[in-house]
Every structure is written in C-alpha cells, then in structure tokens.
Amino acid sequence: MKKIKLTKYLLAxxxxxxxxxxxxxxxxxxxxxxxxxxxDVFADATQAKFALAKVYASLAITGQxxxxxxxxxxxxxxxxxxFSRSLFTLNVVTTDEAIIGWGDPGLPNMHAMTWGSNNSFxxxxxxxxxxxxxxxxxxxxNAEGLAEANPEVKKYIxxxxxxxxxxxxxxxxxxxxxxxxxxISSTTPMQSNRxxxxxxxxxxxxxxxxxxxxxxxxxxxxxxxxxxxxxxxRLYLNAETWINEAKYSESIAxxxxxxxxxxxxxxxxxxxxxxxxxxLFLADNDSNGAQNEFIFALNFDGNNSKTYGGSTxxxxxxxxxxxxPANSGVNGGWGGPRSTKSLVEKFQASQNDxxxxxxxxxxxxxxxxxxxxxxxxxxxxTFNEGxxxxxxxxxxxxxxxxxxxxxxxVDTDVPxxxxxxxxxxxxxxxxxxxxxxxxxxxxxxINALRTRGYGNTTGNISNADLTLDFILDERSRExxxxxxxxxxxxxxxxxxxxxxxxxxGDVQNGTSVSDIRKIFPIPVNIIAINPNLTQNPGY
Numbered sequence: 429m430k431k432i433k434l435t436k437y438l439l440a441x442x443x444x445x446x447x448x449x450x451x452x453x454x455x456x457x458x459x460x461x462x463x464x465x466x467x468d469v470f471a472d473a474t475q476a477k478f479a480l481a482k483v484y485a486s487l488a489i490t491g492q493x494x495x496x497x498x499x500x501x502x503x504x505x506x507x508x509x510x511f512s513r514s515l516f517t518l519n520v521v522t523t524d525e526a527i528i529g530w531g532d533p534g535l536p537n538m539h540a541m542t543w544g545s546n547n548s549f550x551x552x553x554x555x556x557x558x559x560x561x562x563x564x565x566x567x568x569x570n571a572e573g574l575a576e577a578n579p580e581v582k583k584y585i586x587x588x589x590x591x592x593x594x595x596x597x598x599x600x601x602x603x604x605x606x607x608x609x610x611x612i613s614s615t616t617p618m619q620s621n622r623x624x625x626x627x628x629x630x631x632x633x634x635x636x637x638x639x640x641x642x643x644x645x646x647x648x649x650x651x652x653x654x655x656x657x658x659x660x661x662r663l664y665l666n667a668e669t670w671i672n673e674a675k676y677s678e679s680i681a682x683x684x685x686x687x688x689x690x691x692x693x694x695x696x697x698x699x700x701x702x703x704x705x706x707x708l709f710l711a712d713n714d715s716n717g718a719q720n721e722f723i724f725a726l727n728f729d730g731n732n733s734k735t736y737g738g739s740t741x742x743x744x745x746x747x748x749x750x751x752x753p754a755n756s757g758v759n760g761g762w763g764g765p766r767s768t769k770s771l772v773e774k775f776q777a778s779q780n781d782x783x784x785x786x787x788x789x790x791x792x793x794x795x796x797x798x799x800x801x802x803x804x805x806x807x808x809x810t811f812n813e814g815x816x817x818x819x820x821x822x823x824x825x826x827x828x829x830x831x832x833x834x835x836x837x838v839d840t841d842v843p844x845x846x847x848x849x850x851x852x853x854x855x856x857x858x859x860x861x862x863x864x865x866x867x868x869x870x871x872x873x874i875n876a877l878r879t880r881g882y883g884n885t886t887g888n889i890s891n892a893d894l895t896l897d898f899i900l901d902e903r904s905r906e907x908x909x910x911x912x913x914x915x916x917x918x919x920x921x922x923x924x925x926x927x928x929x930x931x932x933g934d935v936q937n938g939t940s941v942s943d944i945r946k947i948f949p950i951p952v953n954i955i956a957i958n959p960n961l962t963q964n965p966g967y
Contacts, residue, residue: 470570470571470573470574472574472578473574473578473580473581473584476567476570476571476574476581476584477584479567479570479571480567480571480584480587480588482563482567483560483563483564483567483587483588483591484587484591484649484650485733486500486511486556486559486560486563486564486591487511487512487556487560487591487594487595487726488510488511488512488726488727488728488733488735488738489510489733489734489735489738490506490507490509490510490735490736490737491506495507495734495735495736495837496736500559501552501555501556501559504548504551504552504555505532505548505552506736507735507736507737507741508532508548508549508552508736508737509552509553509555509556509737510556510735510736510737510738510741511553511556511557511560511726511737512726512737512738512741512742512842512844512911513736513737513738513741513742514549514552514553514556514737515553515598515911516741516742516765516909516911517535517538517549517553518538518549518550518553518602518914518948519602519911519912519913519914519915520765520908520909520911520913520914521535521538521539521765522538522539522541522914522945523913523914523917523923523929524768524770524771524904524913524917524927524929524930524932525767525768525771525904525908525909525913526539526765526766526767526768526771526817526909527539527765527766527767527768527805527808527814527930527931528764528765528766528808529763529764529765529766529808529809529810529811530764530809531809533548534546534547534548534549534550535549536808539808539931539932540931540932540933540934541924541932541933541934541941541945542933542934543948543949544949544967545949545950545951545952545955545963545967546951546952546953547949547951550948550949550951551951551953551954553598553602554599554602554603554950554951554954555951557595557596557598557599560591560592560595561592561595561596561599561609564588564589564591564592564595565592565609565610565611565612566612567584567585567588568585568588568589568592568611569611569612571584571585571588572585582639583639583640583641585639586636586639586640587640587650587651589632589635589636590632590633590636590640590651590655590656590659591651592632593628593629593632593633593636593659594659594724594844596608596625596628596629597629597659597662597663599625600622600625600626600629600670601666601670601915602947602948603947603948603949603950603964604621604622604670604947604964605619605620605621605622605625605950605962605964606619606620606625606950607619607620607958607960607961608620608624608625608628610628616958616959616960617958617960618960619960619961619962622670622671623671626663626667626670626671629659629663630660630663633656633659633660633663634656634660636653636656637653637656637657638653640652640653640655640656641653643689643690643691644689644690644691648714648719648727649714649725649727649841651723651724653689654685654686654689654690654691654723655723655724655845657682657683657685657686657689658682658683658686658723658724658845658849658850659724659845660678660679660682661679661682661683661686661850661853661854662679662845662849662853664676664678664679664682664857665679665853665856665857665919666915666919667679668919669918669919674860674861676857676858676860676861676862677857677862677863677864678862679853679854679857679862680854680857680858680862680863680864680865681864683850683851683853683854683857683865684854684864684865686723686847686850687847687850687851687854687873691720691721691722691723691847692720692721692847693721693847693848693851693876693877693880694707694708694716694717694718694720694721694880695880696717697883698716698717698825699825699826699827701792702792702883703792703793703880703881703882703883704717704718704880705792705793705880705881706792706795706819706821707825708721708843708846709819709820709821709840710821710823710824710825710840711757711821711822711823711824711829711830711831711838711839711840712824712825712826712839713840713841713843714727714841716824716825719841721843721846721847721848722841722843722845722846723845723846723847723850724843724844724845725841725842725843725844725846726738726841726842726844727841728740728837728838728839728840728841728842729831729839730822730830730831730832730836730837730838730839731831731832731837734832734836734837735837738838738842739820739822739838739839739840739841739842740758740836740837740838742819742820742838742840742842742909743756743757743758743820743821743822743838743840744756744758744760744761744762744838745761745762745763745764745765746761746764746765746766746816746817746818746819746820747760747761747762747763747816747818748761748762748763748764748811748812748816749763749797749799749800749801749811749812749816750799750800751797751799751816751818753835754835755823756818756820756821756822756823757821757822757823757824757828757829757830757835757838758822758835758836758838759834759835759836760835763811764811765817766801766805766811766813766814766815766816766817767796767814767815767816767817767908768805768814768929768930768931769803769804769805769814769815769930770929770930771904771908772786772794772796772803772815774901774904774905774908775789775791775793775794775905776789776790776791777789778790781798783803785803786803790882790886790887791878791881791882791887791905792881792882792883793881793905793906794905795817795818795819796815796816796817796818797815797816797817797818798815798816800812801813801814801815801816802814803815804930805930805931805936806936808931814930817908817909819908819909820838820840820909821840822835822838822839822840843910844911848877848906848907849903849906849907849912851873851874851876851877852873852874852877852899852902852903852906852907854869854870854873855870855871855873855874855894855899856896856899856903858870859894859895859896859899860896867891867894868891870894871889871890871891871894874889874894874899874902875888875889877902877906878902881905881906896920900916900917900920900922903916904916918946923945923946924940924941924942924943924945924946925940925941926940928940942966943966944964944965944966944967947964948964949963949964949967950963950964950967
C-alpha cells in the first residue's frame with residue numbers, strides 16, 4: 429500500500445511562519461515508486477484528503493514516524509512539544525488547577541510563574557503552532573488548484589483555514605503579538621498586534637462557515653460549521669481582554685448557534701457510575717455517546733497515532749504514588765502533575781478524613797485520587813503531596829482497555845471544544861451584560877451541567893446563586909485540565925493578582941506576580957532570527 433510521504437519543513441522556516449525548501453533539486457522525481465510527490469498528493473480530491481489529515485495531525489502527533497524519531501520540530505523534546513500537552517503546560521500548570529513535580533529545566537518555572545524568554549516549553553508551543561500554520565498555508569495553496577472543479581476540496585480548504593485560525597487564536601492568547609502569515613513566503617514576516625490577529629481569526633471563522641460541512645455532517649474528528657460558531661463564542665467572550673472591546677452580545681449569538689446545531693450533552697450513564705461525565709474522558713469517547721458533545725477534538729489511537737503527548741500524557745503523567753496503572757488501562761505512570769487544594773476546594777465535600785480534609789464529593793466531576801496523597805503541598809517535587817487527578821483514562825465504558833495491547837499508548841480522544849463550554853460561555857456573556865440571551869436560559873444551562881455532574885438535581889442552583897464568581901468556579905469544575913484555566917483567570921482579573929493558590933509566585937501559600945505574566949514572551953530564538961520582531965513588554 430502506498431503511503432504519502434509528507435514534506436519535512438525546516439525548523440527556521442517554521443519559526444518564520446513560512447515554508448521553504450532545504451534543497452535546490454526538489455523538482456526531481458524520486459526513484460522510490462512508493463514515495464508520493466507533491467504532484468501525487470494534490471492530483472485529485474482523494475489524495476488531497478490525505479494531506480488535509482497532516483494539517484489536523486499537526487495538533488495531535490509530533491512527527492512522521494510515531495512517538496519518537498523524525499519529529500516535525502527539531503531542538504525540543506518531541507513528546508513535550510505536542511500541542512495539547514503544551515497547552516496543559518502553559519494554560520493549566522500555570523494556574524490553580526495543577527502543579528507538576530518534574531525538574532526538567534524550565535518546567536518548575538511554569539507554576540512558579542518565573543519563566544523567561546528562553547523557556548523551552550514556551551518555545552516548544554510557539555514552534556508547534558507555527559508549524560501548524562505552515563502546514564495549513566501549504567495545504568491551502570496547493571489545494572486551491574483542485575477547488576474550482578471539486579466542491580469537496582473547497583470544504584477541505586475551509587477546514588484547513590479553521591485549523592489555521594485556531595492556531596492563531598492560541599498564538600494571540602498566549603503571545604499576543606506575532607507575525608500574521610497567510611501564505612507561503614520566503615520573506616521575513618513583520619510583527620502583527622493582537623487587534624490584527626483578532627480581526628484575522630474573526631474574519632476567517634466568519635468567511636468559512638458556509639464552506640464547512642453542515643452540523644454533524646462531517647466525519648468524526650473533522651470540523652463542521654459548528655466549530656466556527658463555538659470558536660467565535662470563545663473569541664468574543666475574550667474580546668474585552670484582548671482588544672479592549674466588549675463583544676458579549678456576539679458571544680451569545682454564536683453560543684446560541686452552536687447550542688442549537690444538533691450537538692448534545694452526553695448524559696447517558698453507560699458504565700453505571702451514577703454520572704455520564706467520566707465517559708467523556710474514556711478510551712471509547714469516540715463511540716460511547718461523548719462524541720455527540722465534542723465540537724472539536726484531537727483523535728488518538730494507541731496503535732495508529734502514538735505520541736507521548738495527547739491523552740497518553742494526560743493519563744500516564746497523572747499516575748504515581750499508590751495508584752495502580754492497570755486501573756487506568758496503561759502499563760505505568762510517570763508521577764508528574766497533581767491538583768492543588770485550590771482546585772479541590774471548588775467542589776463541596778461530602779466526606780472528610782480525620783484531619784478534616786475532603787476525601788469524597790457528591791459532584792462526581794471531582795475525580796481525585798486521595799489514597800496516600802496529602803491535601804497540602806509542602807514539596808512540589810513529591811508526587812504524594814497534592815491530590816492526584818484520574819479524570820482521563822485508557823479504559824473503555826465496558827471496563828476493557830484501549831487498543832494498544834501493551835498499554836504504552838492511550839486511545840482517549842482529547843476534546844478541545846465541547847458543548848459544555850459553550851453553555852458556560854453563554855451564561856457568562858449574559859451575566860456580563862450581553863444581549864440576545866437571558867438569565868433563565870443561562871441558569872438552565874448551568875443546572876444541566878450540574879445535574880450531569882451529580883447524577884441528580886441535588887446540586888442545582890437558584891437564580892440568586894448565579895454570579896460571575898460562581899461561573900468562574902463552575903468553569904473549573906467542568907473544564908479542569910482541559911486547557912482553558914489560564915485564559916479564564918486572566919479574563920476574570922484573577923491570574924496575576926486578586927487570587928492566590930499554592931506555590932503561585934514560588935511561594936507556598938501563593939502571592940501576586942507581575943502583570944507581564946498575562947502573556948508569554950516571544951522565544952528568544954525567534955527574536956534572534958527575525959529582526960522585525962519586538963519582545964513583549966517586561967521580558
């Protein structure tokens with residue numbers, strides 16, 4: 429069977445958000461009959477679809493040959509550079525939701541909020557997103573020749589544009605001022621500001637809506653027009669933070685479109701645990717009903733999409749102490765991230781231990797492992813200090829393991845946007861004064877999430893309970909470890925000051941930090957190769 433050989437891009441080209449050739453003789457046809465050239469890949473719509481898969485895969489896997497070897501990005505740890513793992517490091521480890529005990533250079537600085545412009549984890553995310561933009565730009569350019577005669581290819585291009593917009597959404601959130609490159613170029617790109625990036629992401633998402641597949645009409649794992657609605661809902665919710673312009677009414681409008689588009693909360697308790705929430709994060713979440721809630725997800729398969737990022741990281745890194753890896757369907761644990769008590773405190777305890785520390789919760793979204801774990805953290809590097817989190821698992825709803833018989837790699841798909849988040853976006857935008865929605869509907873959405881979490885209505889709230897502070901806590905209860913927390917805390921003005929958590933600012937009880945921490949520095953290596961760039965303030 430022929431396999432597409434996907435072009436490797438030079439690191440420097442990826443850093444500059446452009447693609448260039450590393451040889452002068454790439455026009456020569458290869459002698460290997462099993463090697464596809466660019467002409468083969470874009471010969472027809474069927475072959476172009478394989479190239480589109482690489483655009484999607486740039487967010488899920490890390491290279492050409494699996495978990496290790498022949499990576500897309502040189503110079504950084506391959507597993508740590510995977511997108512959702514990088515998002516966890518930058519958007520979760522920096523917050524009250526997680527602390528990590530590993531001493532890799534630069535990693536302890538993330539929760540301590542003491543990072544510099546040469547931090548390899550910040551650099552790795554920048555490279556990853558730059559690579560995704562490069563792959564998308566390349567695909568769009570090469571597929572355009574097929575699009576006029578083939579409506580299906582127009583859909584492929586719209587999907588690549590969504591992935592590119594999603595990459596720029598994250599670049600804007602994390603780094604603020606980055607080059608905006610929409611096509612392959614050999615010139616050194618100029619720097620754009622957040623307003624320009626915001627405008628680009630907004631316009632792209634608006635323009636592609638009619639070219640994307642109808643709601644629920646695409647293959648699972650590929651985006652449809654609802655993904656554009658949902659990302660716009662999130663984009664507008666953060667507009668006041670990023671461009672100093674409130675767009676809460678727009679957030680409500682696109683939340684409504686997403687909510688009314690045929691996706692649904694997963695509420696059927698397949699495995700009989702008393703709630704359907706845990707099934708969102710199991711190895712069969714592509715088929716157990718959870719997929720009906722996933723508007724945009726990264727797909728993983730333990731046999732065919734191996735990576736030490738993705739759900740393999742989320743499952744195995746969180747296992748340590750007295751935890752049994754087999755209970756999560758894997759062959760071992762890495763003993764890294766745990767929760768802080770600030771996350772645990774978001775859930776009302778139903779049982780405490782002899783010391784008064786919580787060990788059980790009626791809200792079954794509180795998926796903490798407490799046996800042998802301390803509630804308080806004195807030593808960040810000791811795994812048994814801080815409750816462990818067993819939210820993600822390589823078990824299926826029927827109790828069997830994922831597809832990789834060795835238990836080395838995990839099958840669980842990782843949701844990037846799910847309907848529950850859109851419910852929360854709607855409620856917050858209403859409370860912030862947006863028009864086009866109402867408190868009664870917002871309350872019903874919040875109680876739908878809480879009913880699922882509790883398995884009954886005992887956790888439902890009244891209208892008087894529905895406040896912005898409650899929404900922030902509810903977002904954490906529903907979305908913890910899913911890569912949204914830093915962005916949320918910044919939007920609520922509680923990231924750098926006004927709210928402390930253990931070891932924030934490298935102080936055991938937490939302390940305020942400088943405003944510069946609201947955005948990350950542009951990596952020093954990027955500045956070195958592009959004289960058009962100016963470093964973010966304070967770095």
